[in-house]
Amino acid sequence: MPAEDPDPRLYVQAVEKAFRVLEVFGSRHHPLSLAEVAEASGMDKSGAQRMCYTLRRLGYLAVDVHGRGHVPGLRLMDRSYDFLRMHPLVQRATSPLMDLRRTTQERVDLSLPDDLSIIYAVRLQSKRETFAATLVGRRLPTFASSGGRAMLAYRSDEEVENVLLRSDRRAMTSKTVVDLPGLHAKVTEARALGYALAVEEWFLGEIVLAAAITDEAGRPVGAIHIAASLSEWEVEEFRKRMAPLAMEAARALSGG
Amino acid sequence: MPAEDPDPRLYVQAVEKAFRVLEVFGSRHHPLSLAEVAEASGMDKSGAQRMCYTLRRLGYLAVDVHGRGHVPGLRLMDRSYDFLRMHPLVQRATSPLMDLRRTTQERVDLSLPDDLSIIYAVRLQSKRETFAATLVGRRLPTFASSGGRAMLAYRSDEEVENVLLRSDRRAMTSKTVVDLPGLHAKVTEARALGYALAVEEWFLGEIVLAAAITDEAGRPVGAIHIAASLSEWEVEEFRKRMAPLAMEAARALSGG
DNA sequence: TCTTTCGTATTGACTATCAATACGATCGAA
DNA sequence: TTCGATCGTATTGATAGTCAATACGAAAGA
Structure with missing residues (x-):
């Protein structure tokens, strides 16, 4: 508002x-x-x-x-269907995301930015997931999600600071990064890498890697998330395998 | 209204x-x-x-x-998220549907009845799907969908006639059944079998089998759909394989 | 350059909305 | 069974919120 x-x-x-x-x-x-x-x-x-x-x-x-x-x-449901059906990025992204889900064999999501939170607009489950992981419309805090951080990486320092200061920075697990220097470092890391990685910050046992989708002006308009379980992946193997795939998919969807 | x-x-x-x-x-x-x-x-x-x-x-x-x-x-998206998150059947059905999706290796959906149409509330893709097949909130006519027919099977003859007469009975493919005697026969068949099967009635090449979920009073409150491609399945094989699975899953979710 | 279509701004009339309150139904506790 | 609490429904005159015709500047297209 x-x-x-x-x-x-x-x-x-x-x-x-x-x-x-x-x-x-x-x-x-x-x-x-x-x-x-x-x-x-x-x-x-x-x-x-x-x-x-x-x-x-x-x-x-x-x-x-x-x-x-x-x-x-x-x-x-009709009204949100109209939103999804008419949203250009949701239209363009759904097919490549299905390809990505097939390639990775893991859950693939598309989120949209909305100030202090991100909203999941496309959710493509791969295996058995929690109920929360299947619902479109679900929100997560920008600061605490890999997609949110990946998108913050394309914002100015002032904008990042503004979002972080206005966020309710509460930890979801013992691994959630909530201190300002730590969060700034995460954004800086995402800028350098071109993606963000969150390990057990929202759910224990869950690892999520996300890459931002940007518009012609380079502003973030969405993020691709790949989520998996630490029971099946070692962190560095996951990063090595998924980072190129996520970034390539995001790049293909960026710029218009 | x-x-x-x-x-x-x-x-x-x-x-x-x-x-x-x-x-x-x-x-x-x-x-x-x-x-x-x-x-x-x-x-x-x-x-x-x-x-x-x-x-x-x-x-x-x-x-x-x-x-x-x-x-x-x-x-x-927030508002429909509230609807999905708070809907008892959506809550109860999502996990068994994921199991069913894993067992069948095909797309599994949950629809809710709404007079002349059904609305997809849960969509669990398995393979590459059309954009339309991924969106929650999508509506299909009750008369022309396997889920709609499966639910009509639990309504009285008068109620079925009422719905069919008020429907805009247009064919989507050359295979769509639209004549009243044919539609009544489809509902009668669904009553006898305990499920409905639609072969290429909405999309060419698509086969969908659905079973209704009923409440304590035996009234239909939802339907489970299993959808696949005729390029991968022979109709009788699909029916034989999926009918028991769909009916069992629907039965487990019925009655409360 | 001109025309069309766009979105914005205006403001007094008036009717749609308001809200306090009464009441019957239902549920839970004693 | 009785009583109290809470529920949802019904009421109606006052008035504040809504209305709508119209003017106008901006933008787009021919």
């Missing part, structure tokens, strides 16, 4: 309220009652009632199958 | 307008100008301006990278 206030002449507050209702599910794991929706979205019960009624009618919210509480509605 | 009019005391028309804007992208393949959005969504230019301004501010709409026209925004 931009820092400056929206223009009240054009900004439709009722629309914002409706999306605030949808957004409360972003941090929940179970259906929400009307009262919970009202509280979590910062509106009174009447407001929540009207927004929920409208969103239910449109299919973007649904009543839980047990008849109590609200859950996100199926029509949301 | 339900047939009866919404209660004007609770229905927020501005919210509907915002979603009408998002929905116009459902049938487009390129960015839309403000004027095009206005026309396609049936509102005047001022209305389109206000809705687009608001949706851009919230991140659900974006200006195309070339600076002209609107496209669906990244934040939509």
Whole structure:
């Protein structure tokens, strides 16, 4: 959300309220009652009632199958499908990523940058994966992901500093790098190598190598991730094998 | 959308307008100008301006990278992620589907029913697939898909007739069954077999077998699809190999 | 250079939205 | 079984938010 206030002449507050209702599910794991929706979205019960009624009618919210509480509605899938289907990089990248998945025999993902986080837009599993590793739309912090760091490598020092300072730099495993000098070093390393490597920083046992995709102006617009298990790979072997493949695939997709 | 009019005391028309804007992208393949959005969504230019301004501010709409026209925004991915992450069947099915994908070495999908169409909620590719075969949120007509027919098999004759009559029964290939007696026969066959098989009805060269997942009351809540290429399988071999696997996986996910 | 189409800006009218509150239903605890 | 808490639904007049016609500058195309 931009820092400056929206223009009240054009900004439709009722629309914002409706999306605030949808957004409360972003941090929940179970259906929400009307009262919970009202509280979590910062509106009174009447407001929540009207927004929920409208969103239910449109299919973007649904009543839980047990008849109590609200859950996100199926029509949301249509809207994200439109996003994916119409996104030029997702269109161009999916086929090469399938080739890369076949070549590497490991999980291959495409992420898009969004300020302090990256969003997974294409997920091509290779073996048995965790549930979280299969879902498009999943976000990870830019600072803590190999894709995020690979993309930061194409940003200026000031931009990198800005992102790192505004990030909630919490460790996910004992291996997660969270100190500022360490993170800067990781970005510097990614600049030198042309890719970023994260070993057990998000999930124990998981190793991920990522390379950034850039636009004509050299700005990062996405990243290719190759993920595998340390039970099957030694770190240096993985790096040696995957780095050229990831960088070549990213290069082929860069520049327009 | 339900047939009866919404209660004007609770229905927020501005919210509907915002979603009408998002929905116009459902049938487009390129960015839309403000004027095009206005026309396609049936509102005047001022209305389109206000809705687009608001949706851009919230991140659900974006200006195309070339600076002209609107496209669906990244934040939509968050909302569908909430839907997938919180959907009980998607949660329960993803792991067994990965097992099934490993066993069959073919593409495995999970679809959800939505009146006249089915929506793909989980897509586990095995080999090189078409772009369309990788995207969650993609819809196919219930009548023309093996998953749709497998689910129709658990509906009453009246319900099946109702769906078929309201469907836009167009052929996708020369093999697509579109006549009512033929479609009824397909549903009857699925009832007898416990699965549905579609041979080249959506894409030439593609064969798909699907089994329905039902709830405690025996109503269909999803379908498992196994898809492959006729260049690698003979129809009867595919049926023999995959039918038991699909039905067993569907049965394990049914009933709760 | 001119025309067309674009997106932006404006502002008073007015109606769509608001929100406090009452109420019946349901659920859980005693 | 009774009672209290919480649920979702229903209400309605006030008013703030939304509307929409239109003007205008910018950009693109002929």
